[in-house]
Structures are given as structure tokens and as C-alpha cells.
Amino acid sequence: LSSPSLPGGGEIADRFEQLLTGARAGADPAWRELYDELAPSVHGYLRARGARDPEDLTGEVMLHVVRDLRKFDGDWSGFRAWVMTIAHHRLVDDARIRARRPAELVAEPPEPPSPNGSEAGDAEMARLDLARTTGLLSELPASQRTVLLLRIIADLTIDEVAQVIGKRPGAVKQLQRRALIAIRKRLEREEASS
């Protein structure tokens, strides 16, 4: 994937230095732009990994980014990898906290208003797709799942994923290959059974 384009014109990768300077100076527009670029990937990764409250965790990740921005030095792709590293660590922390504390029972959130007609059909299809995708992912070992999600959702390279999870690029490549082979086999079985 190419770097996302901005409404202002050029790609964010080209304007990243300027954006970073603005963010370090506390400029509100710079932070909004960075948030809009990064939050979907962070939120998606946290959701796919089963975080308890992905939205809140996303906010925590972004606050962490704000606090530590002075320590960062690099380009846009490095910045994204750095943010995803923070997200990954926060996710690990969240899992540890959850393991220590008993689960809290909360009220079921209200159901959103059901759409009509074709909208309902689309929503149902989307729900089925999500369930199927989640089912495929859940069959993978955690390390393979992490690599695949960082590669697909966060759009990181092999080296960046290695940096995030603290493994060697060769190991990441191997994990990615095994994950893809496992999913492919599963898809083939599904096709054969249908």
C-alpha cells in the first residue's frame, strides 16, 4: 500500500517532517492529521487481536505517542512502525492485566437499529465475512496471527514487523509463510467441502 494521501495535497510521507515539527510544537491540526492516519490501523489491530476495549486502548496508545514524541527520530514508515510497537506493547499489557483481574460483567450494549432491505442483506454478509475471517485467524497460532495482522492491517514490512515483535526478519518471514499456507489449506478445505 502506498502512503495515504492527505486532503492537503501531497502524501503524508512527503510532509511528515513538517507534520512532526507541528506535532512537537503542540499544533492541533498536526495531531488531528496524525490521528486520522494512524488511529484506524491501531484500532483495527487492537480489535483483531481481541483487546477488551479497543477504542480506549487506541486513545491510550495515542497519548503515549504524544508523550514520547520527542524521543522519536525517523521518517513516516518508521513512525508508523513505532506507533504500532507502542500499540503492541499496550496490547500485551492489557492482556496481562486481564489475566490478573477477574472479568467484569457489563451490560450488553444496545443493538443498533436494524437496517432494511438490501442494507440488511449487506450487513449480514459483512457479518458473515467477519465471522469467517475471524474464524480463520483464530485457528492460527498467536505468533503467526500477530505477524499476519501487522502485515495486513498495519501494513508494515517484514523488517518493521520484526522490530515490533522483537524477532529477526527471517523468523518473521517464516511465520508469515506458515500462516499463509495454513489459511490457504483451510480455504481449500472449505471449497472442497462446499
Next chain:
Amino acid sequence: VTEERDRGELGRNGHMANGSGPDRNGSNPEGGSGDSREEMHGRTEIDAHAEQVLRGEAPQGADPALVELAAFAAELRSAYVRPPSDEARERHLAAIVVEAARTEDSPPAAAGGRGFRLRELFTDRRPSLAVRAAAIGAVALVGTASLAVAGVKPPAPLNSAFERVGISASDGSKDRAPANDTGVESDPGELQQGPDLDRARTNDASPSSTPARPGGSAPRGERGGQAGAVGSKPRKKAAGKTHEKKTPPTSPGRGSESRPESTPPAPPAPPKNGKGSAKGGGPPAHARGKGGPPGHAKGRPPGVGRGHSSGRATPGSSRGNRGRATSERRGQAHTRSQSQPKPRMKGAGPVRPGSSGGRGRGRE
């Protein structure tokens, strides 16, 4: 060899001859329709098109399985890559703005902070010259202050140097002398106030005049055997001097080693713990002196060193007692000590070389 033998066995069994027999892994790499060949092919294909597949793009003319795989990646991306809700977004952005303003106000925590410098000072193997000089200066300052607190009188040249720059090195003995001084071994030039001084000098004159307080810290002082300076604060410095003059040369060492020699014949109350007394210090009356400079309270004579520190180990010489001590009572103690023959209390008792624990002063 094992491989060849296996092959031979397989050959004899006929598996290898027709090319359809399984190998040791259960699959037949020679077979035209074996699973492993497909796996190998699929693996190579995945490696070749992984980047494209992960982007959700189906490679041109690729295996249908890869197309499915690319569709899966696209589904995954569209299903999960979504921004937080608008409400959450506004909340997050508000928090980010506040946090950014706070971070901007706070000084950078990078290099140059106080903690960083301290860490550098203690971890850097080769600190800069300025750091070394600062460290040496700090050590000298702390050392001087420690000596001052301990009541050690600086040498005359140093003292005069201090006074020249406007620093009074006096420990306040002159101010307190009239009330407290009963110093036996005080320097005649410095402690000449009050009638106690004469008495003190008289005590010094006789070898048995070492202060020994019955039931008090006397046992400790006796055990120290090196009767240090008489204990009240004002006398402290002077006492040290006098001891230097009158005490026979003792060698450094710990009081405990000299204990047998200096232990009184029949102490009124045996010491409970040997720690304080073991180091052997000055006479008990000194130890009880309240508020005296630490050095005096310790009453260690030259050569005795840190010896009988503060006398807390001796029964009857508790701090509480010391707290109640007055100059009058000390005077009585001296008087009593004069009447009690305790030949070694003066600290002049035979001390074998290396027996006293005197550091620094012991070398004097």
C-alpha cells in the same frame, strides 16, 4: 550409511523400483502426484507473491488458492481497519491536545537532565576533569564537615587559614566552657576557665585519676582501657590533645583486642553488648557527657581510634543517662573516680601494638 542402507532395504522391498513407495517421511518425493511436490510448489508461489497477496491483490494467472488468499487479506483489511467512533475520536483528540500542551511545557527529559549527569558521574569510567574536581571538592567538604561535627579540632595552621577567610573553626567550646568544663586533659592554653579545670588538671596528674563512674559507663571506659579524654563536649578537643601528650604510643587496632589488658578487676556491671565497649574507648564519664561533640563522647584517646563509640553498650551508660548528665554530676563523677584506684583508666595502660582500633588519630 544409514541412508544408503535404508535405500537398499527400500529397493529390496520394491518400493523404490516402481517409484511409488513412500520415503521415510511418509510421502514420495519421486512420485509424480505426491503432496510434497504441491506443497513445495505452493510454498514457492506464496513466497513469490506474498507481498501482492497481503495487499489483497490477486496475482495474474496465479493459482486459484492464491486468489482466495488475496481475497481473504482484503476482507481482513476491510473488516478491521476502521477508525474509532466519532465520539471516541473527539475524546481522544481532546486528550491529545491537552497532553501535547503539557508535554510542550515540560522541559525535555532527554540528555542534560540532572539524573542523567548523576548517572554519568557514577557510571562513566572516565569522568571529565570538571566532574572529578567537583567530586573531590564535595568529598573534601563533606569530610571537613564530618570532622567538625565530630569535634575534631583542626590543626593550628588550618584553623588560622579558616579564620583568615572569615570562617570560625571553633566548636563552641569557649562558649560552653564555663558551664561544662571539667576537662581533665584539656589544653592549658585553651581551657582555663572555671575551678573545674584545676581539678581536672589534678586528675590528669595522677595515674589513678581516670574517671570511673560506678555503675555508669565506667566499665566501658575501663574495658577500653585507653581512657580517652574526659567526656564533656567542651573538653573534647582539648582532651584529645592532652591524650596525645600523655598517652603512651599505641598502635592501631581495635579495642577488643586490648580488652583483656584494660578490663577492670571488678566492674560494677558487666557490659551487655560488646559492640560499643569492645572498641575500647574513653572513660565512662566522658561517654556520658550530654551534647558533647561526638568525638568527645566517644572519648577516644590517640591510638584508640573509634573505640568506645558513644558507650551505648555499657550498662548504665545509656543515652538516657547521658541526657541527664550535668556538669555538676560529671564533676562528682570525677571526684569519685579520684577516690577509686583504677590504674589503667587513664588510657595509659599497657596497650600492645596493634590492639587499638584507632584510625587516623591512632597514627598520631
